Amino acid sequence: MKPFSYRADPAVPKFPDDKPIIVFDGECVFCSGWVKFALKADTRRRYRFLTAQSEIGAALYRHYGLDDRDYETNILVQDGVAYFRSIGSIKMVAGLGFPWSVVKALSVIPTGVADFIYEFVARNRFRIAGRKTSCYVPSAEDRARFLSS
Numbered sequence: 001m002k003p004f005s006y007r008a009d010p011a012v013p014k015f016p017d018d019k020p021i022i023v024f025d026g027e028c029v030f031c032s033g034w035v036k037f038a039l040k041a042d043t044r045r046r047y048r049f050l051t052a053q054s055e056i057g058a059a060l061y062r063h064y065g066l067d068d069r070d071y072e073t074n075i076l077v078q079d080g081v082a083y084f085r086s087i088g089s090i091k092m093v094a095g096l097g098f099p100w101s102v103v104k105a106l107s108v109i110p111t112g113v114a115d116f117i118y119e120f121v122a123r124n125r126f127r128i129a130g131r132k133t134s135c136y137v138p139s140a141e142d143r144a145r146f147l148s149s
Contacts, residue, residue, distance in 0.1 A: 005080055005081075006059075006060055006063045006064075006077075006080075007080055009059075009063050011059055011062065011063065012059040012060060012063050013055060013056050015056050015147055016147070019046060019048050020047050020048070020076060020077065020078040020079075020092075021047070021048045021049065021050055021075075021076070021077040021078075022038065022047055022048070022049050022050070022074060022075075022076055023049075023050045023057045023060055023061075023075040023076075023077065024050075024051060024052060024074045025052050025053075025071035025074075026051030026054075027053065028071070030121075030128055031071075031074065034074075035049055038092070038096065039138075039142050039145070041096045042096055044097060045145065046096075047092075047095070047145070048145050048146065048147055049138070049145055049147070050147040051146075052071040052075075054147070054148065056147060060075060060077070060082070064084070066084075072119065072122045072123065073088070073118075073122060074088060074089065075088060076089075076091050076092050078091065085114075085119065086106075086109075086114035086115050086117070086118040089118060090103055090104065090106050090107055090114075
């Protein structure tokens with residue numbers, strides 16, 4: 001992964017990142033289900049969302065050396081820092097507040113083990129939940145929480 005911030009990369013379009021952003025595969029039923037859960041559980045409206053298929057999402061994947069056509073990880077962008085795989089997922093869920101914050105206890109699992117489990121699920125997510133032919137479309141009520149570029 002590149003050591004410099006996406007904020008300094010001219011290939012990444014500027015976007016509002018004053019709130020944590022979850023970048024997800026909008027064509028993955030499993031990933032879209034996670035977003036639906038997060039929208040409902042995020043009562044403080046802390047998170048914004050961005051599909052990996054968007055211009056900004058693809059640019060972020062490229063910036064971090066990830067395949068911008070095979071979205072094997074969600075990205076949590078928080079305070080200008082990107083988090084991936086198990087660490088990103090734990091931070092995402094914990095950020096929803098209590099009772100979800102108890103997921104921080106999973107941080108005691110060695111990152112290598114947690115990432116192995118994460119990657120197994122990520123590689124098999126289409127077999128587990130399927131694939132949509134188009135990206136997730138938020139309801140009119142939730143649309144303002146999505147970055148659309």
